[in-house]
Amino acid sequence: MMLAQEIIRHKRDGHSLQRAQIDAFVRGLVDGSWSEGQAAALAMAMFLKGMSSAETIDLTQAMTQSGVVMEWASANLPGPILDKHSTGGVGDKVSLMLAPIVAACGGFVPMISGRGLGHTGGTLDKLDSIAGYQSTPDTQRLRQALQTAGCAIIGQTAELAPADRRLYAIRDVTATVESVALITASILSKKLAAGLQGLVMDVKVGNGAFAASQAMAIELAQSLVTVANGAGLPTRAWITDMNQVLGDSCGNAVEIREAVEFLQGKRRETRLLEVTRRLSAELLLIGGLALNEVQALHQVDTALDSGAALERFARMVAALGGPADFVERAHHYLPAAPVQMQVVAPHGGWIGGMATRAIGLQIIELGGGRRRASDSVDARVGFTQFVQVGQRVEAGDVLAVVHAADANAAKNTSQVLLALIQIADQAPASAPVFITRLPA
Structure with a gap:
């Protein structure tokens, strides 16, 4: 039997984990023989000391085999x-x-x-x-x-890769x-x-x-x-x-x-x-x-x-x-938000960029995502007719349509969105969607 604290010490001191040590850790995750504190300590040691490709392959395979592997x-x-x-x-x-x-x-x-x-x-x-x-x-x-x-x-x-969960x-x-x-x-x-x-x-x-x-x-x-x-x-x-x-x-x-x-x-x-x-x-x-x-x-x-x-x-x-x-x-089956509000361009120009992550967070603010794992999601809310970078717009053109549960939420989100979409005086350089392929 391998002691959890010895495996943690081994990684903490910068050594590579052997497959048997990784297997013991993964087994402990599934059967509960490793405490939350011990699992967290090894995760932090892995985070701080890094993992070689060989260690990562071993961890991946051990977590795969911690539950059912589907066969077709x-x-x-x-x-x-x-x-x-x-x-x-x-x-x-x-x-x-x-x-x-x-x-x-x-x-x-x-x-x-x-x-x-x-x-x-x-x-x-x-x-x-x-x-x-x-x-x-x-x-x-x-x-x-x-x-x-x-x-x-x-x-x-629940049967697939339970150690990962x-x-x-x-x-x-x-x-x-x-x-x-x-x-x-x-x-x-x-x-x-x-x-x-x-x-x-x-x-x-x-x-x-x-x-x-x-x-x-x-x-x-x-x-x-x-x-x-x-x-x-x-x-x-x-x-x-x-x-x-x-x-x-x-x-x-x-x-x-x-x-x-x-x-x-x-x-x-x-x-x-x-x-x-x-x-x-x-x-x-x-x-x-x-x-x-x-x-x-x-x-x-x-x-x-x-x-x-x-x-x-x-x-x-x-x-x-x-x-x-x-x-x-x-259209008949999908739930629709009761309030739909257009966000319009205050002046003409080109869409120069957008704060994409902040736009995603606005969907959570509307109720379309979770703050905690237990939160329910409002499937109705979100944005449609969203402009694209490089697009030419005139004053009054629609930048996006906010779908919200009530008028207050729609109004607040519309004001925030205006600050997240940049309208520039000249067209931005076009950026490719595909950047790099691995292996090349």
């Missing part, structure tokens, strides 16, 4: 098991379109998503705005959804969240537990991202790619821009509406389309469903323009308990 061989799915993960941003609804696109192209996507975290919206909170949608189905229902729709966007169940809760209250090694192990343990055969990572960088600097984004992307591939999961990462709202809406129900209209071809904001197309194509290449990038992008465009991706989304919603006619009547 018995389901006889005629295609690769693929997924995408984003480090989070404001208005980032790419998963909602990517999963059905990849499914329409022959992949199978059991996507384990999360709730809102800090200023970023959670994919599960968005899907919860669809009445009846079961975001934590049992294994049998998940398998049925995959066989029916080819994709299922769900939450982490406990460690994350401890990190959240002990200022050890921002460790690249611990972030890597947390993300990838859940992905490996889903039984994946290919993964694409979208690492956001900018004023609306967890990684504010390019150096931090590259460090995180490099860690994710190295550890995932080291653990046997073929993975590529893209670093993408998050210095503005992605798409033209942010919130919960409003983002589901944008995703449906995107799949229907009614509105496809340029940057959102670029991110969705490229990441979907990357997954087709990883999964061997396309021979080259040109072919992969053509398959993605065909899935969108033929309505095949929309059909997969509709099947997924129905298979997971939502309305069978959801995509035809999304």
